[in-house]
Amino acid sequence: MTKIEVTVDGARYSDDVEPRTLLVHYLRENLGKTGTVVGCDTSNCGACTVHLDGQSVKSCNMLAVQADGHEITTIEGLETNGTLHPMQEAFHECHALQCGYCTPGMIMQSIDLLNDNPHPSEDEIRHGLEGNLCRCTGYHNIVKAVQQAAGAPTSSASTGSVSTGSVSTGSTSGVAS
Amino acid sequence: MTATTEVSTGSTGGGGEVGRARTRKEDQRLITGRTRWTDNIVLPGMLHMAMVRSPFAHAKITNIDTEAAKAATNVVTVLTGADLGESQGVCINAWPITPDQKAPTHVPMPSDRVAYAGEIVAVVVARTAAQARDAADLVDVDYEELPAALDLKEAAQDAVLAHPELGTNKSALWEFDSAEAGTGGDVEQAISKARTDGIVIEREFRQQRLIPAFMEPRSVVVDPTGDQLTMWSATQIPHILRFALAATTGVPESKIRVIAPDVGGGFGGKLQTTPEEWIAWAVARRLGKPVKYTETRSESLMSGHHGRDQWQKLTLAATKDGTVTGLKVELLADLGAYVAVVGGGVPVLGAFMFNAIYKFPAYHFSCQTVLTNKTWTDAYRGAGRPEATFGIERMMTELAEQVGADPLEIREKNWIKHEEFPFSTVSGLEYDSGNYEAATAKAKEIFSYDELRAEQAKRRESKDPVQLGIGISTFTEMCGLAPSRVLGSLDYGAGGWEHASIRMLATGTVEVVTGSSAHGQGHETAWSQIVADRLGVPFEDVEVLHGDTQIAPKGLDTYGSRSLTVGGEALIKAADKVIEKAKPIAAHLLEASADDLEFEAGKFTVKGTDKGMAMADIALATFAAHNLPDGVEPSLDSDATYDPVNFSFPHGTHLCAVEVDTETGGVKMRKYVAVDDVGVIVNPTIVEGQVHGGLVQGIAQALWEEAVHDEAGTLVSASFVDYTLPTAADTISFDLGHTSSPATSNSLGTKGVGEAGTIASTPAVVNAIVDACRPFGVDDVRMPCTPERVWKAIHSKDAGGQTATEGAAVPHLTEDEGAAQ
Numbered sequence: 001m002t003k004i005e006v007t008v009d010g011a012r013y014s015d016d017v018e019p020r021t022l023l024v025h026y027l028r029e030n031l032g033k034t035g036t037v038v039g040c041d042t043s044n045c046g047a048c049t050v051h052l053d054g055q056s057v058k059s060c061n062m063l064a065v066q067a068d069g070h071e072i073t074t075i076e077g078l079e080t081n082g083t084l085h086p087m088q089e090a091f092h093e094c095h096a097l098q099c100g101y102c103t104p105g106m107i108m109q110s111i112d113l114l115n116d117n118p119h120p121s122e123d124e125i126r127h128g129l130e131g132n133l134c135r136c137t138g139y140h141n142i143v144k145a146v147q148q149a150a151g152a153p154t155s156s157a158s159t160g161s162v163s164t165g166s167v168s169t170g171s172t173s174g175v176a177s
Numbered sequence: 178m179t180a181t182t183e184v185s186t187g188s189t190g191g192g193g194e195v196g197r198a199r200t201r202k203e204d205q206r207l208i209t210g211r212t213r214w215t216d217n218i219v220l221p222g223m224l225h226m227a228m229v230r231s232p233f234a235h236a237k238i239t240n241i242d243t244e245a246a247k248a249a250t251n252v253v254t255v256l257t258g259a260d261l262g263e264s265q266g267v268c269i270n271a272w273p274i275t276p277d278q279k280a281p282t283h284v285p286m287p288s289d290r291v292a293y294a295g296e297i298v299a300v301v302v303a304r305t306a307a308q309a310r311d312a313a314d315l316v317d318v319d320y321e322e323l324p325a326a327l328d329l330k331e332a333a334q335d336a337v338l339a340h341p342e343l344g345t346n347k348s349a350l351w352e353f354d355s356a357e358a359g360t361g362g363d364v365e366q367a368i369s370k371a372r373t374d375g376i377v378i379e380r381e382f383r384q385q386r387l388i389p390a391f392m393e394p395r396s397v398v399v400d401p402t403g404d405q406l407t408m409w410s411a412t413q414i415p416h417i418l419r420f421a422l423a424a425t426t427g428v429p430e431s432k433i434r435v436i437a438p439d440v441g442g443g444f445g446g447k448l449q450t451t452p453e454e455w456i457a458w459a460v461a462r463r464l465g466k467p468v469k470y471t472e473t474r475s476e477s478l479m480s481g482h483h484g485r486d487q488w489q490k491l492t493l494a495a496t497k498d499g500t501v502t503g504l505k506v507e508l509l510a511d512l513g514a515y516v517a518v519v520g521g522g523v524p525v526l527g528a529f530m531f532n533a534i535y536k537f538p539a540y541h542f543s544c545q546t547v548l549t550n551k552t553w554t555d556a557y558r559g560a561g562r563p564e565a566t567f568g569i570e571r572m573m574t575e576l577a578e579q580v581g582a583d584p585l586e587i588r589e590k591n592w593i594k595h596e597e598f599p600f601s602t603v604s605g606l607e608y609d610s611g612n613y614e615a616a617t618a619k620a621k622e623i624f625s626y627d628e629l630r631a632e633q634a635k636r637r638e639s640k641d642p643v644q645l646g647i648g649i650s651t652f653t654e655m656c657g658l659a660p661s662r663v664l665g666s667l668d669y670g671a672g673g674w675e676h677a678s679i680r681m682l683a684t685g686t687v688e689v690v691t692g693s694s695a696h697g698q699g700h701e702t703a704w705s706q707i708v709a710d711r712l713g714v715p716f717e718d719v720e721v722l723h724g725d726t727q728i729a730p731k732g733l734d735t736y737g738s739r740s741l742t743v744g745g746e747a748l749i750k751a752a753d754k755v756i757e758k759a760k761p762i763a764a765h766l767l768e769a770s771a772d773d774l775e776f777e778a779g780k781f782t783v784k785g786t787d788k789g790m791a792m793a794d795i796a797l798a799t800f801a802a803h804n805l806p807d808g809v810e811p812s813l814d815s816d817a818t819y820d821p822v823n824f825s826f827p828h829g830t831h832l833c834a835v836e837v838d839t840e841t842g843g844v845k846m847r848k849y850v851a852v853d854d855v856g857v858i859v860n861p862t863i864v865e866g867q868v869h870g871g872l873v874q875g876i877a878q879a880l881w882e883e884a885v886h887d888e889a890g891t892l893v894s895a896s897f898v899d900y901t902l903p904t905a906a907d908t909i910s911f912d913l914g915h916t917s918s919p920a921t922s923n924s925l926g927t928k929g930v931g932e933a934g935t936i937a938s939t940p941a942v943v944n945a946i947v948d949a950c951r952p953f954g955v956d957d958v959r960m961p962c963t964p965e966r967v968w969k970a971i972h973s974k975d976a977g978g979q980t981a982t983e984g985a986a987v988p989h990l991t992e993d994e995g996a997a998q
Binding site: 025033038041075088092097098099100101103104126133136141142 | 200201203204205206207208209210211212214216217307390391392393394439440441442444473474475696697698699862863865866867869870871872873874896897898902904905906908910911934
């Protein structure tokens with residue numbers, strides 16, 4: 001067992017861990033931080049993404065002992081003084097989640113993406129999220145959410161999605177009802 | 178706790194909720210990590226399980242040595258199939274598609290023989306998951322390898338048997354013939370006539386094997402403490418699971434509670450009763466301790482059921498002008514090693530959909546299901562209907578090519594006109610509503626169809642190395658599974674009703690209990706909207722409960738785009754009963770005759786007066802029960818079980834433009850327009866989300882995904898490194914539109930939407946790729962349309978295509994450099 005000291009979501013922890021323990025298992029099993037989840041074994045899906053000293057890491061891809069002395073933020077530590085992080089708000093408002101399993105990792109990665117590049121193009125957003133898989137949304141609304149959080153207009157031009165103005169309501173187009 | 182900001186303003190119960198783009202109630206916990214996935218559950222004294230799985234596709238188990246594993250640190254026990262014996266129960270097939278269907282007994286953990294690579298042969302129980310996995314490596318299993326039936330077509334010839342005791346791999350032959358059924362003419366006549374003076378198109382398509390690949394790996398926790406046994410499972414079907422546990426393990430149904438807590442996607446992949454659940458159940462009961470099992474991703478891809486996997490032989494007969502006179506469909510469908518819960522029913526669902534939106538006068542369908550030594554197959558988003566839609570939409574495009582007409586015109590020539598609804602189809606269904614003209618017109622407009630056709634012509638003329646292709650899919654589907662009588666006529670083992678209850682709480686809020694079991698679809702939001710409108714209560718005051726058989730004791734769960742059309746209608750009927758029960762109480766309290774009362778916007782009023790009473794006040798008065806009319810029970814609570822009278826038939830026109838680099842075979846999606854008619858929309862935001870996600874799953878079948886087994890039957894695409902789900906960088910933003918011809922089979926006029934995008938998009942993409950490559954003599958590309966396959970298709974007729982890639986590298990090395998090393 002190896003002793004580690006970490007700060008997670010603002011609280012300090014001191015634990016003895018097996019050296020082979022992955023950071024994600026330490027977070028989930030030792031600290032009860034079950035907001036961070038495991039989706040694959042091969043670091044492809046990114047569901048376990050957290051921030052280590054402000055930068056995104058896949059917590060299944062690093063050992064708990066490597067986090068010794070570092071500061072970790074998970075999805076559970078994003079709110080400040082009871083206010084959601086703008087990225088959390090954007091995911092909600094843009095319907096960028098369905099089952100929500102990839103969402104913690106996707107939000108953490110999206111924040112990191114904007115930290116690196118505050119005004120990304122759609123293409124840059126799509127490539128910036130390449131390491132995070134989502135099976136529900138088809139990514140369309142995730143891209144919109146990141147654009148909204150970046151303060152970019154999310155309407156027609158940039159996403160190509162709702163450009164016709166004919167999208168939302170159910171009854172349209174002169175069809176007999 | 179932080180409240181998510183509602184984009185819309187708070188509601189007052191004044192109606193107008195249905196059709197409103199509400200943000201979701203579900204999101205708050207999901208975006209803050211306050212989730213209850215099954216794997217998050219920890220119970221006192223809980224033990225962890227790890228599975229020992231067969232590396233062989235087909236083998237006799239000759240010995241299992243568990244001693245070393247049992248001696249490992251903190252291992253509680255190691256159990257084999259022989260140890261558990263009959264206490265395991267069996268995995269069930271709910272839909273024997275023919276009376277003589279052959280199906281092997283599916284013991285969760287067999288003791289004598291394994292039938293696919295990944296089958297469980299022993300389970301290790303330890304104090305931690307890591308210790309269980311460590312010890313699993315110490316279990317020593319001796320196998321005697323047997324020949325494996327792997328290739329679907331070869332398996333259908335019975336040369337090697339997947340289950341020798343059955344004597345054949347052929348499980349069931351299911352047939353439908355329109356002449357016999359009286360729904361149409363004789364297809365053989367149509368084909369023979371077309372051979373003399375019309376067009377006959379004969380094609381064989383491959384529906385590759387796919388993996389649902391939900392993001393949350395399956396997990397199960399069983400707690401045998403106390404009088405009831407509780408199972409938490411990452412499942413779509415808690416109610417069916419409870420029924421099956423009771424039916425196969427001898428525990429009374431009344432002693433079983435099944436909970437599907439937060440469930441991270443399913444797409445049909447969690448519509449199963451699994452060996453892992455059954456083994457956890459048996460182990461927990463045997464040890465008297467809570468146990469948990471969470472699969473790894475590789476285990477998920479290997480042992481969770483797969484989808485699709487068909488060979489489709491299609492014969493289409495038409496007149497010279499492109500009017501279809503008959504369609505003959507012959508399917509081979511791979512069941513894998515066992516007949517799963519729906520199993521052979523999946524391709525049978527496709528039987529009703531090959532005729533799609535068209536007026537075919539004659540139709541014959543046959544499907545031979547085949548057992549092999551591969552992972553079992555079952556429902557995957559669309560379940561039988563994507564396969565059918567792919568087949569017919571590819572054929573209609575090929576027909577247009579033969580006739581020399583625009584593929585949209587050929588479709589229009591054959592489709593059901595909007596004034597012809599309701600329409601009885603050649604496969605025996607009655608389509609209640611639709612308007613293919615409207616959806617197509619709208620899609621063409623959004624797509625700029627004519628401009629893109631002009632650009633395509635220009636690129637063809639200039640021999641641009643990057644060619645443009647336009648693909649069309651005018652699809653329909655049957656969803657809202659399902660009228661119980663229809664299911665009965667097809668020998669399905671259960672009904673297709675759904676249940677809802679509404680509890681009017683004394684303090685004015687409303688509890689809605691639904692038997693459908695959402696796992697990402699947004700029922701909590703949509704159901705709140707429906708109830709808010711019907712009862713005239715604020716959206717915020719409605720709480721939707723589901724996914725726990727103790728809270729929602731009755732239900733048939735979520736699949737087949739059934740939740741809204743079936744479960745939503747149950748909800749409406751329960752709400753109407755609440756109003757009916759409230760009426761005499763309101764009349765009594767208002768000192769009026771019930772006949773003089775009107776109910777609107779949540780309030781009973783006496784006609785012609787300003788006297789009235791809100792539902793919340795009636796709920797409180799009913800709770801107090803101090804002043805109720807004689808003989809009236811002190812409760813407004815109501816429930817309803819609704820059996821649908823028909824399926825619902827969403828449809829749409831999807832148009833896809835791709836750029837194909839003829840020098841590399843690379844395919845780049847340029848534009849995708851989906852115009853869907855899903856009837857009346859409850860929440861446009863949720864509907865669009867369903868379409869987006871569905872599209873990408875269908876596009877992924879066309880371009881990227883395939884479950885691949887090697888010659889030994891090992892799944893080689895058993896991780897996300899090799900099973901290539903699309904990423905954000907692979908996909909584009911979509912252009913959506915809606916038309917609406919409301920369903921006539923339910924009060925709200927809704928149709929299903931969960932599967933539409935997936936069903937429609939696969940043929941749209943492949944048709945686009947074929948269209949781009951058509952000048953090179955290409956008339957098909959097998960899925961997934963990888964750059965290699967596209968390149969080979971383009972160059973199949975030139976020298977490069979015949980020698981490139983396959984077989985070329987090895988002789989080159991041997992003859993030149995290879996020999997020198």
